Amino acid sequence: MTRAAQMLETYPGDVGFDAKALADAIAACLDCAQTCTACADACLAEDAVADLRSCITHNANCADICATTAAVLSRRTGYDPDVTRAVLEACAAACKACGDECASHAEMHEHCRVCAESCRQLLSRLTDV
Amino acid sequence: MTRAAQMLETYPGDVGFDAKALADAIAACLDCAQTCTACADACLAEDAVADLRSCITHNANCADICATTAAVLSRRTGYDPDVTRAVLEACAAACKACGDECASHAEMHEHCRVCAESCRQLLSRLTDV
Amino acid sequence: MTRAAQMLETYPGDVGFDAKALADAIAACLDCAQTCTACADACLAEDAVADLRSCITHNANCADICATTAAVLSRRTGYDPDVTRAVLEACAAACKACGDECASHAEMHEHCRVCAESCRQLLSRLTDV
């Protein structure tokens, strides 16, 4: 069991969602945030950095949005469905755009292949919460 | 001129928006992020903290979302309209919800009054970008 | 293998550290950031929220610092040892303080027990990088 799942189990109230799906989505957000930060950094180190400008921006935006989404999903007290839905939609838009951008470099750069996989895995998790 | 406006002026390309409106929106995001963090902290110090639980969560979510929005709006290279639009919508949802929650405590708590003002000012700026 | 480890493997250069220790430290930072955000949220939902004010602030600070530390550790291009060292020290101070605070509530609140464990595990990982 992940710590995110443990924390949902110890929450003194109703988490208001399937706790397993929620814990998986939170973990996937954190994973994707880190992968995107690392992919931006790896792109920056490539000889072909000038061709990876859009990828670096997509990575940076997606990292920020995923980190915020993980935090919003982790807060169950005073839960607001409208805010949560809008954040999940922003996260899906960022993961879609970043995943597509990274996938277009996946044959050239292994870090982009792993990052595309991370974005797409998070996308599939978001539909479960 | 704010530093956000100075930075947009020195950008080596087209910022793709009215630079003044964009600089004002970025500044309002930062302002709102800080005000929300400070309001959560002030609510936490109140005797009536138990009545301010939802307010604290709205503040924390709105702070995270505004900080992310400021960062996304600050990145002009490889600009993606879909990601930007989704982030602006999440920011508007957070400011609407947090502004309404804070406004409901504004007569009791001056920090909630100032925070509601900050959320609503940002909301009006977001429609300009 | 975690995705943080995969990303370090695909980095086009020398990561400048033991990659396994670095990947473990990054993963522990993300884990601790999430656990702290969740612990602040669980504390906020407790009947005894007024007794948990300091804990909520420690959690919020530790979450922000751990998330920043994960990002700084993930960036290997243009690595700066002075900045990294200072960030690791801030992370250690936050984990020490938050771990001690949470440990003092661990018998009453299971979420504080899990959070103390997460802070202390990260502390032990930080000494490896």
Added chain:
Amino acid sequence: MTRAAQMLETYPGDVGFDAKALADAIAACLDCAQTCTACADACLAEDAVADLRSCITHNANCADICATTAAVLSRRTGYDPDVTRAVLEACAAACKACGDECASHAEMHEHCRVCAESCRQLLSRLTDV
């Protein structure tokens, strides 16, 4: 009066510092975080992006650390001097390193000149809190 100053005025307790110096430091952190994010983005758009790799990483690290510092300084409830001191030291290290790096490109790139100024102004504010 900035909103950060207004929020400190409405805090239901003693903020434990000179409120004016604290509000100025918080505002300078936010300013520097945004300037650094914008400088990373402007560097990324330059033809000479390959020469600005270190600058982009310094900017990204400094932005994250300044945003975290603004949040930690904004939290007065359950204030912990050890955590605050360590965070201020990390912020000073980041601003020193980023300011020096940006200053070395200031004659070539106006955004780096403005960013160096922002880092150094924050450095001078940090010594007041």
